[in-house]
Amino acid sequence: MSAAAVSFDGPEERPVLEVERLSVDYLSRSGTVRAVDDVSFTLHRGEILGLAGESGSGKSSLITALLRLQRPPAITSAGRVTLHRDAEQPVDLLTLTERQLRGLRWTRMSIVMQSAMDALNPVKRLGAQFVDVLRTHDRSLSKAAAVALAAEFLELAGIPGERLSAYPHEMSGGMRQRALIALALACRPDVVVMDEPTTAVDVVMQRSILSKVLDLQRQLGFAVIFVTHDLSLLLELADRVAIMYAGRLVEVGPAAELYRDPKHPYTQALRDSFPPLHAPLTELHGLPGSPPDLRQPAKGCRFAPRCPRAYDACRHDDPQPITIGTTEVSCLLHSGAAE
Numbered sequence: 001m002s003a004a005a006v007s008f009d010g011p012e013e014r015p016v017l018e019v020e021r022l023s024v025d026y027l028s029r030s031g032t033v034r035a036v037d038d039v040s041f042t043l044h045r046g047e048i049l050g051l052a053g054e055s056g057s058g059k060s061s062l063i064t065a066l067l068r069l070q071r072p073p074a075i076t077s078a079g080r081v082t083l084h085r086d087a088e089q090p091v092d093l094l095t096l097t098e099r100q101l102r103g104l105r106w107t108r109m110s111i112v113m114q115s116a117m118d119a120l121n122p123v124k125r126l127g128a129q130f131v132d133v134l135r136t137h138d139r140s141l142s143k144a145a146a147v148a149l150a151a152e153f154l155e156l157a158g159i160p161g162e163r164l165s166a167y168p169h170e171m172s173g174g175m176r177q178r179a180l181i182a183l184a185l186a187c188r189p190d191v192v193v194m195d196e197p198t199t200a201v202d203v204v205m206q207r208s209i210l211s212k213v214l215d216l217q218r219q220l221g222f223a224v225i226f227v228t229h230d231l232s233l234l235l236e237l238a239d240r241v242a243i244m245y246a247g248r249l250v251e252v253g254p255a256a257e258l259y260r261d262p263k264h265p266y267t268q269a270l271r272d273s274f275p276p277l278h279a280p281l282t283e284l285h286g287l288p289g290s291p292p293d294l295r296q297p298a299k300g301c302r303f304a305p306r307c308p309r310a311y312d313a314c315r316h317d318d319p320q321p322i323t324i325g326t327t328e329v330s331c332l333l334h335s336g337a338a339e
């Protein structure tokens with residue numbers, strides 16, 4: 001293992017992760033909340049896929065289910081999550097034993113949590129945490145080699161290698177978050193899930209972390225699922241963006257296309273409610289109303305009650321995903337436009 005760069009020519013057509021018809025329920029006495037409802041998407045090798053949606057739309061439920069990190073009362077009630085590996089058979093992550101999964105965590109897929117303070121062990125020096133992870137997954141690695149590799153990854157993330165001897169509380173919030181990103185990359189996974197990785201730091205640090213993530217991604221070529229409620233950030237960072245509303249994916253498409261020509265009225269509303277990062281400021285529009293109660297979602301399109309373009313059929317018929325060019329959208333306004 002080494003931190004050496006790969007030759008990265010941008011995202012490939014080959015899938016690395018395929019999510020098919022995934023549903024996640026929270027079981028409680030007051031009813032079942034279907035937080036993720038029949039969600040399908042593909043993550044390609046080396047691409048950054050952004051996942052955006054309002055609070056409560058199901059983003060965390062989706063990523064914790066596909067990495068099998070969810071806790072009760074959440075259960076995955078349906079679906080398949082296929083991880084593709086070079087030179088090995090694809091595997092359905094949902095059918096693996098815990099032991100088989102442990103073999104894939106860090107080495108094939110890893111996660112960067114919202115808060116490094118929750119993810120890093122407060123009573124262990126950073127170096128020891130890297131060495132633990134590296135040597136658990138590569139028993140042939142000597143301690144000295146693991147320390148050297150850890151220092152290499154820290155440097156890649158913009159942190160001086162000597163900080164390996166620091167405890168997490170001795171580092172700034174931004175540095176801890178970058179250390180966590182370095183740790184997530186240390187076993188050279190193919191897929192890295194980043195769950196709002198910059199919410200705990202200020203805006204300047206946010207920019208610096210994101211440009212570092214892009215930098216590292218281009219050097220190492222891993223694929224990313226980047227989760228945030230901030231669509232304007234994703235439009236800048238991601239190759240493709242998936243928009244989630246009330247447990248469903250309503251639109252998935254190339255970031256530039258989604259910004260220029262959003263197909264779903266919810267995507268449009270979300271775009272118009274965030275200031276663009278690099279374009280001239282335009283008037284912002286809030287989105288009135290609130291998402292449905294997922295214990296008893298009404299018939300038809302879930303966005304219909306808030307949608308300025310809803311018509312009769314939207315309140316009765318469930319929109320199915322259709323493909324328009326390179327975008328997939330679930331909206332009855334486009335039902336005649338499928339290719």
Ligand SMILES: Nc1ncnc2c1ncn2[C@@H]1O[C@H](COP(=O)(O)OP(=O)(O)OP(=O)(O)O)[C@@H](O)[C@H]1O
Nearest residue numbers: 026033035054055056057058059060061062073294
């Ligand atoms: N432990 C739980 N028990 C019952 N319902 C839950 C639980 N956790 C989440 N939910 C429900 O599942 C739905 C999706 O929540 P989730 O946290 O996945 O959304 P999110 O898009 O990640 O939100 P945020 O951006 O605020 O993190 C919400 O309706 C939420 O109320």
